Amino acid sequence: MPRPPQDELEVCGLHLTGVSEGGVETNIRVPELKLMFDFGMIPKEALTFNRVMVSHGHGDHLGGIQYYISQRGMMNLPKPTIHLPEEIVGPVERLLAAWSEIEGFEYHYELRGATPGERYSVGRNLTATAIRTQHRVPSVAWAIERTTRRLDDQYRGLSGETIAKLREQGEKVTHEVVTPLLCVTGDTTIDTFLTSDLMRRCKVLVHECTSWDQQRDVASTRGYGHTHVDEMIEHAEKFEGDALVLVHRSLRHKRSFAEQVVRERFPAEVRDKVFVFGHD
Numbered sequence: 001m002p003r004p005p006q007d008e009l010e011v012c013g014l015h016l017t018g019v020s021e022g023g024v025e026t027n028i029r030v031p032e033l034k035l036m037f038d039f040g041m042i043p044k045e046a047l048t049f050n051r052v053m054v055s056h057g058h059g060d061h062l063g064g065i066q067y068y069i070s071q072r073g074m075m076n077l078p079k080p081t082i083h084l085p086e087e088i089v090g091p092v093e094r095l096l097a098a099w100s101e102i103e104g105f106e107y108h109y110e111l112r113g114a115t116p117g118e119r120y121s122v123g124r125n126l127t128a129t130a131i132r133t134q135h136r137v138p139s140v141a142w143a144i145e146r147t148t149r150r151l152d153d154q155y156r157g158l159s160g161e162t163i164a165k166l167r168e169q170g171e172k173v174t175h176e177v178v179t180p181l182l183c184v185t186g187d188t189t190i191d192t193f194l195t196s197d198l199m200r201r202c203k204v205l206v207h208e209c210t211s212w213d214q215q216r217d218v219a220s221t222r223g224y225g226h227t228h229v230d231e232m233i234e235h236a237e238k239f240e241g242d243a244l245v246l247v248h249r250s251l252r253h254k255r256s257f258a259e260q261v262v263r264e265r266f267p268a269e270v271r272d273k274v275f276v277f278g279h280d
C-alpha cells in the first residue's frame, strides 16, 4: 500500500505535521512542543522526536514502535520517553523484549504508564494530562498545557527597577498562568468531548472524525468506538478553543468531500475554526 502523504497545518502558532488515515496510520508531530502523538508506521521525520504520547494500542497508532526504537538505537539517538495507557505497558514491554531478542541487540527506551486524570511533565513548562476516552481498548487523549508566570495586576505599570526592589524585599509579584494549548484525542467516541471541560477548552483540539456519510451511520460508528461527523456538527459549538482539527478520516472519504461538509453543514459560528487534516 502506498504511504499516505504528510500533511501540515499551522494553527495558533503550532505546526501540526504528519499522517492521519483512519485504520491505516496516525502520526502527528508538533515541533514547537517537541512532542509526537502516536507512532503510525513511523515516517522518516518521526525518528528524531524524543518524546511520544500514545493514545492506545491499535496497530494504526502503535504499529511503528519497534521500528522507531530499533532505528534510533542504530542511529545512537538518546533513549526516548514513551507515554502510553498504563494497561498496555506490560504487553508492550514483552513485545519489545521479543523484538530485541530477534534483532540481537539491546533496546533503549522508557515507557511511562499513564493514569487517566494524572498530569505529567513533558518538557520545560509543559504538562500532559491523560484524559480517559471511550474506544474498544484502553485509550487516552492527551491535553498539553503550558505554565507561565505573569505579573500580578497590582504591580502593572511599575518600573522594572521598582519591581526588582519588591522582589528583593521578598514580595511575590507574579502568579502562575496555565494555558491549555493542545489536545489530541486518538480514537474515541464523542462522549469524552462532551464530558471533559479541559478537552473543550484547549486552543487546538485534534479530534478524530472517522465517518463522514451514512454508509456507516452514527450508531455503527459509535459501535466501533469512533466519532461520526453528524455528532461533531451537533456539538461543535460547545468547543471553546480556536481550532478544531478533524483527523482519522476513513479512506472512503476524499478530503475535498470532507471540506465541503465543513463548509455546508457545520454551524456558521464555528465553521471558520474547523480544519480537515490528512491528505487522500
Ligand SMILES: [Zn+2]
Binding pocket: 022, 023, 024, 026, 058, 060, 061, 187, 248
Ligand atoms: Zn485508529
Ligand SMILES: [Zn+2]
Binding pocket: 056, 058, 135, 187
Ligand atoms: Zn483504534
